[in-house]
Amino acid sequence: MRILVTGGAGFIGSNLAVDLARSGHEVVVLDNFSSGHFDNLKDFPGDVVAADVAENQWFAAVGKVGAVFHEAAITDTTVLDQKRMMEVNVEGFRRVLEFALKYKVPRVVYASSAGVYGNGPRPMKETQAPAPNNIYAFSKKVMDQTAACFVKRHPRMKLIGLRYFNVYGPRENHKGGAASMIWQLAEQMRSGKRPRVFKYGEQYRDFIHVKDVVKANLCALNGKKSAIVNVCTGQGASFNRIIEILNGVFGFSLAPDYFDNPYGFYQDETLGDPVAAKLLLNFQADLNIERGIESYIGAQHGVPA
Numbered sequence: 001m002r003i004l005v006t007g008g009a010g011f012i013g014s015n016l017a018v019d020l021a022r023s024g025h026e027v028v029v030l031d032n033f034s035s036g037h038f039d040n041l042k043d044f045p046g047d048v049v050a051a052d053v054a055e056n057q058w059f060a061a062v063g064k065v066g067a068v069f070h071e072a073a074i075t076d077t078t079v080l081d082q083k084r085m086m087e088v089n090v091e092g093f094r095r096v097l098e099f100a101l102k103y104k105v106p107r108v109v110y111a112s113s114a115g116v117y118g119n120g121p122r123p124m125k126e127t128q129a130p131a132p133n134n135i136y137a138f139s140k141k142v143m144d145q146t147a148a149c150f151v152k153r154h155p156r157m158k159l160i161g162l163r164y165f166n167v168y169g170p171r172e173n174h175k176g177g178a179a180s181m182i183w184q185l186a187e188q189m190r191s192g193k194r195p196r197v198f199k200y201g202e203q204y205r206d207f208i209h210v211k212d213v214v215k216a217n218l219c220a221l222n223g224k225k226s227a228i229v230n231v232c233t234g235q236g237a238s239f240n241r242i243i244e245i246l247n248g249v250f251g252f253s254l255a256p257d258y259f260d261n262p263y264g265f266y267q268d269e270t271l272g273d274p275v276a277a278k279l280l281l282n283f284q285a286d287l288n289i290e291r292g293i294e295s296y297i298g299a300q301h302g303v304p305a
């Protein structure tokens, strides 16, 4: 199938684009290279359209496709520029939907986020009220609402929103400060420093390996109806636990260096309910946190997975 992956130079988009191309699909990547990196596409054999997703000049360059995976977005949750965030994330999504209508694309899978739940009750369920506490999370909430309105008007199109939890894994280096906590802590420890975490490292995350996120997107290709579902493991791991696992992988015994949290809008705990994804997409994560970190950081450190 001919497939468009927006944001394909980014962390998740490049993992997905390369995987789809390896499976024999003809993949077109669209990216404006604002936060993504060409390094992520060095082994990608398909076409790359350099364009801003929020504009519409790219429609003809991409042309007819059988499905769209929409990953392009401003992804740094500390960006406070509301105008830019909404223009890229919400209007960019609207352009993708317009493109899908114009070219009669039967299926659009897009990246939403666990950020929409804010500090809402855990485990976070798709049915609970969104509580976004920054402009990034708000933009994802608006995307979900836009999707819900769109499917009412165009019921024949399959529109699947994936609320990714905290994704980690290969090809996230370019994100630097916005990369996963696992990447941040591993970088510090690799350079011999004590891992720095907010007091007292008990915050936890539903970390999910990017391989499983790619798997969820592939499952969404076969989803029978439009839906918005969590992409999570259903298991939480505290920052202290991550440090413990990393110490094991590296063979270190570095103690955490705790400091005060400077952010007013921090999401202390994320934990997803994976039931809807299993029911609607037959998706279930394969890697638990121990195996995920071993295969990611351990492989880079010469430890066989």
Ligand SMILES: NC(=O)c1ccc[n+]([C@@H]2O[C@H](COP(=O)([O-])OP(=O)(O)OC[C@H]3O[C@@H](n4cnc5c(N)ncnc54)[C@H](O)[C@@H]3O)[C@@H](O)[C@H]2O)c1
Residues within 6 Å of the ligand: 006, 007, 008, 009, 010, 011, 012, 013, 030, 031, 032, 033, 034, 035, 036, 037, 051, 052, 053, 054, 070, 071, 072, 073, 074, 075, 088, 092, 111, 112, 113, 114, 115, 163, 164, 165, 166, 167, 168, 175
């Ligand atoms: N990584 C996570 O933990 C996580 C969690 C929840 C949701 N998400 C969502 O998943 C998607 C992918 O995130 P990621 O982690 O790969 O981030 P990323 O920053 O690595 O990738 C985003 C890509 O979008 C591109 N982009 C940004 N603005 C664009 C524009 N106007 N036009 C065209 N391309 C543009 C960037 O250059 C980049 O390549 C995003 O929608 C993000 O919000 C990610």
